[in-house]
Amino acid sequence: MCGSDNPPVSVHVGRGLDDVLEHLSSVPNVTVLAGGTDLMVELNFGRRRPEHIVAIDRVGELAGIERNGHVRMGAGLTYTRMLADAGSQALAEAARTIGSPQIRNAGTIGGNLGTASPAGDTLPVLAALDATVVLRSKAGERRVPFADYMTGPKKSLRRADELIVAAEWDEAGPAQTYMFVSTRNAMAISIAGLAMVVDRARKRVGIGLGSCGPTIIRPADAEGFARGLFDEAGWERPHRPSESAAKELGRLVAAAARPIDDVRGTAAYRRHALAVMGARAISRVAQIA
Ligand SMILES: Cc1cc2nc3c(=O)[nH]c(=O)nc-3n(C[C@H](O)[C@H](O)[C@H](O)COP(=O)(O)OP(=O)(O)OC[C@H]3O[C@@H](n4cnc5c(N)ncnc54)[C@H](O)[C@@H]3O)c2cc1C
Structure with missing residues (x-):
C-alpha cells in the first residue's frame, strides 16, 4: 500500500468451507472474493473498500456439481466448468455467452448470485428453474427459493455471515x-x-x-x-x-x-x-x- 492513503486490507485465503464460515462469523465486515470479476472492478473504481477479504476460490467443497435427477451446483463452479456440465441446457446457453474466456475461467455462479444484478445472466435461468439458493453460516444452513432471494437491484436477503454454498433445482429435461x-x-x-x-x-x-x-x-x-x-x-x-x-x-x-x-x-x-x-x-x- 506504499504511497496510498487507503487503509490496509486483510486477505484471508480460505482453506476449506469450515475455515471460511469461521472467518465470516468471527471477523466483522468480511467481503467474500470468488473469481473477482465483479468485486475487483468495484475495488478498482473505488466503489467498494473492504477492510477484510476472504478468498474462496480454493475451497474444493464449493466447486463441484452433483446430478441425480436433482442438480446441486456448488457456488464456486466457474462458467468454463459449466460449459462441460451445467445441469441445465438454458444455464449452459447463458454460461456460453458470459464475458470472455478469461471472465468465464474466473467468474462463478456464486458471484452472479452474490452481486444479484438484474442483468446477471444466470439469474433468469435460476428463476425459470425454480431453483433454491443454499446459504450457510456457522449457525446452520437455510434454503431460500430463488423467487425470494433477490430483494432489489444488487440486493439479496443473504446475511453478512452467510456464504452462498450452492444452487439447486430439479432436472427439467432438454426443453x-x-x-x-x-x-x-x-x-x-x-x-x-x-x-x-x-x-x-x-x-x-x-x-x-x-x-x-x-x-x-x-x-x-x-x-x-x-x-x-x-x-x-x-x-x-x-x-x-x-x-x-x-x-x-x-x-x-x-x-x-x-x-x-x-x-x-x-x-x-x-x-x-x-x-x-x-x-x-x-x-x-x-x-x-
Ligand atoms: C469484462 C466483464 C464481462 C462480464 N460479462 C458478464 C456477462 O456477460 N454476464 C454476467 O452475468 N456477468 C458478467 N460479468 C460480471 C461477472 O463476471 C459475473 O457476475 C460473475 O458471475 C461474478 O462472479 P465472481 O466469482 O467473479 O464474483 P466476485 O467478483 O468474486 O464476487 C461478486 C460478489 O459476490 C460476492 N460473492 C461471491 N461469491 C460468493 C459466495 N459464494 N457467497 C457469498 N457472496 C459471494 C462477493 O462478495 C461480491 O460481492 C462480467 C464482468 C466483467 C469484468
Whole structure:
C-alpha cells in the first residue's frame, strides 16, 4: 500500500468451507472474493473498500456439481466448468455467452448470485428453474427459493455471515433456452434477457426475465398461457405453436416487465425485445421433447 492513503486490507485465503464460515462469523465486515470479476472492478473504481477479504476460490467443497435427477451446483463452479456440465441446457446457453474466456475461467455462479444484478445472466435461468439458493453460516444452513432471494437491484436477503454454498433445482429435461439482447454478442451487459424452461415430466413452465425490472421477473400470465398450449398439444409431444399463439405469449411476457430507460436501452425497446424473445423461445422450446 506504499504511497496510498487507503487503509490496509486483510486477505484471508480460505482453506476449506469450515475455515471460511469461521472467518465470516468471527471477523466483522468480511467481503467474500470468488473469481473477482465483479468485486475487483468495484475495488478498482473505488466503489467498494473492504477492510477484510476472504478468498474462496480454493475451497474444493464449493466447486463441484452433483446430478441425480436433482442438480446441486456448488457456488464456486466457474462458467468454463459449466460449459462441460451445467445441469441445465438454458444455464449452459447463458454460461456460453458470459464475458470472455478469461471472465468465464474466473467468474462463478456464486458471484452472479452474490452481486444479484438484474442483468446477471444466470439469474433468469435460476428463476425459470425454480431453483433454491443454499446459504450457510456457522449457525446452520437455510434454503431460500430463488423467487425470494433477490430483494432489489444488487440486493439479496443473504446475511453478512452467510456464504452462498450452492444452487439447486430439479432436472427439467432438454426443453429450455436462454436468450438475450445486447449491443453485441459478447462482453456486453444484457439489455433484456429471457429464460424459458418447459419441464414436460412435471407439466411445468418457468419463465425468467432479466434486465427489465429491479429483480428477475416471473411473468405468471405468460407461464399460464404456455401451460395451456402444452395441455392442448400434449406435454410429451413436440409441437409447433401457431404464429398467433407465439405472438400472444410474447405480448404477455412484455406486459409483465417493469423496464426503465437507461444507458443500455429504453423501456420501450426492452418491451419490444422481450415480446420477440418470448415468441421465439416458445417456438423453439415447444419443438424439443
Ligand atoms: C469484462 C466483464 C464481462 C462480464 N460479462 C458478464 C456477462 O456477460 N454476464 C454476467 O452475468 N456477468 C458478467 N460479468 C460480471 C461477472 O463476471 C459475473 O457476475 C460473475 O458471475 C461474478 O462472479 P465472481 O466469482 O467473479 O464474483 P466476485 O467478483 O468474486 O464476487 C461478486 C460478489 O459476490 C460476492 N460473492 C461471491 N461469491 C460468493 C459466495 N459464494 N457467497 C457469498 N457472496 C459471494 C462477493 O462478495 C461480491 O460481492 C462480467 C464482468 C466483467 C469484468
